[in-house]
Amino acid sequence: MLFKGNKIVVNMFGSNLHINSVTKILFILFLAIFLLPLNSQSQTKEVVALKGDGIYRLLTRYGLSSVEYMDDFIALNKSNLGQNNTLFAGVKYKLPDTAKLPATPAASTTPSKGTGKMVHYDIFGSKYADVEILSNDLKGAVYYLVGGHGGPDPGAVGKYNGYHVYEDEYAYDVTLRLARKLIENGATVYMITRDKNDGIRDEYSLKADKDEVCYPNLKIPLNQTKRLRQRTDAVNQLYKKHKGSFQRMIAVHVDSRSRSENIDIFFYHDKRSETGEKACKILRDTIEKKYHEHQPNRGYTGTVSNRNLYVVRSTWPTAIFIELGNMNHQRDVKRLVIPDNRQAVANWLTLGLITDYKTNK
Structure with missing residues (x-):
């Protein structure tokens, strides 16, 4: 001091x-x-x-x-x-x-510069209802998305870790996620199979219900022929409204085979449709490329073939029929129950559909 x-x-x-x-x-x-x-x-x-x-x-x-x-x-x-x-x-x-x-x-499917536009769709659920338009890559394209089965028909039923896995619920969740990605990229999208209260769900176990309807709000019949005709009619009426536009009908299902058969995502098209075959091959090649990037040792065996399915041959837009896997094989079911996997499938399908649009419009 x-x-x-x-x-x-x-x-x-x-x-x-x-x-x-x-x-x-x-x-x-x-x-x-x-x-x-x-x-x-x-x-x-x-x-x-x-x-x-x-x-x-x-x-x-x-x-x-x-x-x-x-x-x-x-x-x-x-x-x-x-x-x-x-x-x-x-x-x-x-x-x-x-x-x-x-x-x-x-x-996301493209680098997000964003258009600044936000749209709201209640069908995606409260968490995902607000959608930002990230690009105009699909502007002018119209898609009709049909989740398999629904209403009184749950489709194929599998099991995973003790709970039931219903085809219509998981196919619908992937379809919703795909719809949202397409909208993010500027597309016009119609959900033909609709559920007013499910929304996009991030759970492993998706609770089953029977309240799905057909666009715009039609009760789904139990009879298979009537059910398929109902959704085909809905698509074709909308097709006339958008005549002259680029249009695709996409049906999403989960196959049911022997428990020993592990299969990859595969595609059907109408045998008369060269455009449908080309679109399916683009989707298959896109998914193969993505698996090669993210799981290089996994391999991919998805196929493209024609099949005489009612919704494929009877809808007027180019039809793409997608099978996500085998409901009876545990590895395939695991691909469905993990929410990130369902989102990845939607992301990759969107990338393929963007390529399809750019090479065909």
Whole structure:
């Protein structure tokens, strides 16, 4: 403590400490207080890949959506990935920081510049009702989406972890997600099979009901022929309204086969329709490419063929009939029950439909 006139000056660092030493100490304190915490917060969590791990499995194990964070993971770990983005067992990989990173382009069909336009559709449910138009890639295109079965007919029924999996509920959820993605890209979309209160659901187990209707609000009959004719008539009436526009009818189902038969997403078209065959091949090739990117060791065996199905041969727009898998095979059912998987299918189908539109309009 020093006396200077009538003032008392406190020398905190001792009388023998020079001013430059004080400056250095203050600088060190600044680094310790402000910079070191920032550095520790920015450290990315690292995890070790196990034998047999792919990126999808690793992200899922740590609670991350493969749809949202696949591209971020690849960008963070590019130098430690093998051919086709494979993982090496025993190697450490960085996980994306979910608090800092927004959803990547894997969660949307195009880079989002946005048109600034928002539209509202109650049919998607409260969480997803507000839809931003992200692009005009599908402006002028009209789609009629038909979720398989519905009303009194649940379609194929499988089991997963002790609960029933109904074809109409899961096909409808994928169809809703597809509808929303198409609208995001500027398309006009009609949901032919409709449920006023389901909306897009993010649960594994989707509760079954029988309140689906046919556009615009028609009770679905139990008789199969009447049911198919009803939805075909709905599509064809709308087709006349949009005559001259680019139009597609897309039916979404889940197949039912032997329990031993694991199948991939596959497609049917009308044997008379070259355009339908071309569209189906584009969708198949798009999904094959996406599986190659995200699960390179998985492989893909989806097929395209013609089949004499009522809705395929009787609807006037070019028809695409999609089977999402085998309801009796556990691996196929798992593809359905995981919400991220249902969204990924919708995303990839949208990419294929954009290609179909751009090469045919």
